[in-house]
Amino acid sequence: MVKITTIIDADISHVDAIYKIERDSFIDPWEKTSIKKEISLNKLARYRVLLDDERVIGFYGIWLVLDECHIMNIAILKKERSKGNGSIMLEDLIRIARENGAKEISLEVSTKNLNAIKLYEKFGFKIISTRENYYRKENADAYNMQLIFKE
Structure with missing residues (x-):
């Protein structure tokens, strides 16, 4: 059987799956209530989930401000990493940002997360500064990275 991978807007029904991935991925994960508020109440936020058939295997959340x-x-x-899923989500994220009038995308990433840094650089993100001890629980600095869209 062929698996179908799609990305859709997240809703309340996806909160548990997002929280599971969040806990699986980060030393200091967001609380489930915070994720729920982001999806249901924050008008600046846009959350999307990556589905493999009907199963949530990834997600991203962005804020669109001006x-x-x-x-x-x-x-x-x-178990779904190193299969191109990060590129699929980042391509979708960049498309959504552009469609919503963004001229740039910014983020913080742990200086220890070399796979993520390589992925962002592949898509043209540049390191613009370092934030010392940004991730306190993992005792790590963060790179502030940015992608500026060319006109």
Whole structure:
């Protein structure tokens, strides 16, 4: 059977799956109530889930503020990594940002997360600064990365 991978807007029915991925991916995960509020109440937020058939295997959340997009979180189930899913989600994220008038995308990423950094650089993101001890629970600095769209 052929698996069908799609990305759709997240809703309340996806909160448990997103929270599971969040816990699986980060030392200091967002609380389930925070994820639920982001999806249901935050008018600046846009959350999307990556589905493999009907199963949520990844998600991302962004804030769209005026002409800027900020990546709040992006994660994939550990067993679904290194299969191109990060690229699929980042392509969708960039498309959504552009469609909503963003001129740039920014994010913070742990300096220890080399796979994520390589992925962002592949899509043209540049390191613009370092934030010391940004991820306190993992004792890691963060790179502030940015992608500026050419006119």
